[in-house]
Amino acid sequence: MSRKQYISPAIIHRLPRYYRYLSIIEKEGISKISSKDLADIMGLTSSQIRQDLNSFGGFGQQGYGYNISELKNEISSIIGLNNHFKAIIIGVGNLGKSVANYMDKAENGFEIVACFDKSDDLVGTGLLNLKVQSINNLVNFCTENRIDSAILCIPSEEAKQTVKALYDIGIKSFCNFSSYDISLDYRDIQVENIHLRDSLMSLCYKIADERI
Amino acid sequence: MSRKQYISPAIIHRLPRYYRYLSIIEKEGISKISSKDLADIMGLTSSQIRQDLNSFGGFGQQGYGYNISELKNEISSIIGLNNHFKAIIIGVGNLGKSVANYMDKAENGFEIVACFDKSDDLVGTGLLNLKVQSINNLVNFCTENRIDSAILCIPSEEAKQTVKALYDIGIKSFCNFSSYDISLDYRDIQVENIHLRDSLMSLCYKIADERI
Numbered sequence: 001m002s003r004k005q006y007i008s009p010a011i012i013h014r015l016p017r018y019y020r021y022l023s024i025i026e027k028e029g030i031s032k033i034s035s036k037d038l039a040d041i042m043g044l045t046s047s048q049i050r051q052d053l054n055s056f057g058g059f060g061q062q063g064y065g066y067n068i069s070e071l072k073n074e075i076s077s078i079i080g081l082n083n084h085f086k087a088i089i090i091g092v093g094n095l096g097k098s099v100a101n102y103m104d105k106a107e108n109g110f111e112i113v114a115c116f117d118k119s120d121d122l123v124g125t126g127l128l129n130l131k132v133q134s135i136n137n138l139v140n141f142c143t144e145n146r147i148d149s150a151i152l153c154i155p156s157e158e159a160k161q162t163v164k165a166l167y168d169i170g171i172k173s174f175c176n177f178s179s180y181d182i183s184l185d186y187r188d189i190q191v192e193n194i195h196l197r198d199s200l201m202s203l204c205y206k207i208a209d210e211r212i
Numbered sequence: 213m214s215r216k217q218y219i220s221p222a223i224i225h226r227l228p229r230y231y232r233y234l235s236i237i238e239k240e241g242i243s244k245i246s247s248k249d250l251a252d253i254m255g256l257t258s259s260q261i262r263q264d265l266n267s268f269g270g271f272g273q274q275g276y277g278y279n280i281s282e283l284k285n286e287i288s289s290i291i292g293l294n295n296h297f298k299a300i301i302i303g304v305g306n307l308g309k310s311v312a313n314y315m316d317k318a319e320n321g322f323e324i325v326a327c328f329d330k331s332d333d334l335v336g337t338g339l340l341n342l343k344v345q346s347i348n349n350l351v352n353f354c355t356e357n358r359i360d361s362a363i364l365c366i367p368s369e370e371a372k373q374t375v376k377a378l379y380d381i382g383i384k385s386f387c388n389f390s391s392y393d394i395s396l397d398y399r400d401i402q403v404e405n406i407h408l409r410d411s412l413m414s415l416c417y418k419i420a421d422e423r424i
Contacts, residue, residue: 007421016413020391041396079413080420094310099408101306106391108409109416148419173419175412179232179318184253190418192411196311197320198228199404200387201291204321205224206402207360207385208292 011052015079017042018052022072034065081109085148087175088141089115090162092122092132095177096153104128110149114141118158139165149173149190156180223264227291229254230264234284246277293321297360299387300353301327302374304334304344307389308365315363316340322361326353330370351377361385361402368392 021042025033035046042049053059056078059071076082087103087110089096096115103112115127118135125132133141141147150166152159152174159178163186166174173190174182182191233254237245247258254261265271268290271283288294299315299322301308308327315324327339330347337344345353353359362378364371364386371390375398378386385402386394394403 012417013410013414015417016407016410019413020393020407020410024393043395079417081413081416083416083420085416085419094306094313098306098310102408103412106409108412109420110412149415173415175415181232181236183255184236190415190422192415194406194408194411195228195232196314196406197318198225198232199406200315200320200322201228201231201293202225203361203385203387203402203404204293204295204297205227205291206404207297208295208321209219210402 007055011055014044014052015075019072019075019079022068022075026068026072031068032065033068038066079109081107083109084111085109086111086113086146087149087151088113088138088147089127089151089153090117090135090138091152091154091158092117092125092127093153096151097127099151099153099177100127112151113145113147116141135162138162139169142166142171143169147171149175151175151177152180153177160185219267223267226256226264227287231284231287231291234280234287238280238284243280244277245280250278291321293319295321296323297321298323298325298358299361299363300325300350300359301339301363301365302329302347302350303364303366303370304329304337304339305365308363309339311363311365311389312339324363325357325359328353347374350374351381354378354383355381359383361387363387363389364392365389372397 021038025041035049039046039049059066059074089100089112092100092115100112100115103110112128112130114133115130116133116135116138117123122132123134150171150173152162154162156178159176159180163174163180163182167186167189172188176182176191176193179195179197182189233250237253247261251258251261271278271286301312301324304312304327312324312327315322324340324342326345327342328345328347328350329335334344335346362383362385364374366374368390371388371392375386375392375394379398379401384400388394388403388405391407391409394401
């Protein structure tokens with residue numbers, strides 16, 4: 001597949017879903033699937049699937065369906081999973097630890113190369129095969145090593161200061177678990193927000209709505 | 213505000229964002245805001261904001277802007293934040309612990325009433341003001357107590373079995389951190405998925421895309 005000029009955010013967010021569903025289907029030993037069957041499984045329409053894949057120059061032959069492992073590999077290459085981007089984890093409390101352990105196991109395009117915390121109790125302890133560094137080393141480390149992305153597992157106020165320090169030395173990609181909204185202050189960044197409270201509130205709405 | 217018949221999933225997902233931004237603006241001591249200014253801050257258009265709020269019967273007077281704290285309270289009541297739905301946490305490893313601590317602090321519409329784990333090392337330990345229970349008690353506990361939602365902080369395979377057991381006794385609302393896609397197997401449920409790998413992959417795509 002070749003990449004066309006503009007890919008909408010909605011399609012970008014569907015790519016990991018394609019990858020996830022194709023992995024499930026592949027594990028079940030299925031080697032081929034029609035756009036209709038894939039659409040049914042994913043809760044999409046077959047025309048939407050064809051349109052999505054056409055954004056990347058199309059894939060599959062009309063009437064023959066998609067070869068699962070080929071499509072999965074193509075999507076992996078579109079996402080850029082083989083890049084092994086270098087990421088750091090900031091904050092290694094319970095959340096940071098669980099994120100580190102998760103990222104160590106599952107293919108996701110990133111490799112954790114360092115982790116930082118402000119707590120003296122945690123600095124020097126081990127996480128994965130790394131030693132937790134003091135947050136005071138953060139800027140120095142990131143100046144001396146090429147870092148592609150920072151994963152923020154710290155509260156909102158600390159996240160704000162940390163993003164400023166990292167942005168000032170050229171780091172513009174963040175996976176953000178805090179409720180600080182980075183894109184309010186910076187426009188030229190890449191960010192994925194995991195706002196747990198937003199998800200809980202959406203769920204709360206759905207439950208409340210059903211009981212009306 | 214009164215609720216009209218159908219509210220689109222996109223609006224439902226924007227409600228917590230409204231609440232979050234209004235909280236930030238309120239903290240800055242601002243008491244009134246025009247739909248244009250709110251739109252600029254949130255990266256939306258003013259017509260979209262008016263449309264969203266019109267879904268709930270409208271709010272604010274043309275030309276006078278919105279009263280921040282009134283609008284925030286209305287949105288809180290639309291989301292149903294005062295319901296204090298009863299939730300349980302399943303899996304109290306690092307992830308479950310961080311979710312429990314987070315939920316204990318931030319207003320989100322839920323109250324944690326029990327937590328469960330399969331590990332003998334964790335059963336009987338304390339989390340918040342609760343004692344971690346054995347996963348073997350899960351079905352009994354949920355049969356005897358009214359539970360509104362289960363928060364799944366366990367791996368995909370365990371999540372699948374657990375959802376089945378809970379669904380069979382009538383629990384149909386889940387906050388899901390595992391990569392198991394509950395809506396593949398059940399259609400009549402409410403679920404919010406927090407698929408960390410999907411977020412990482414989207415971020416990976418964005419970084420790779422910028423470097424082409």
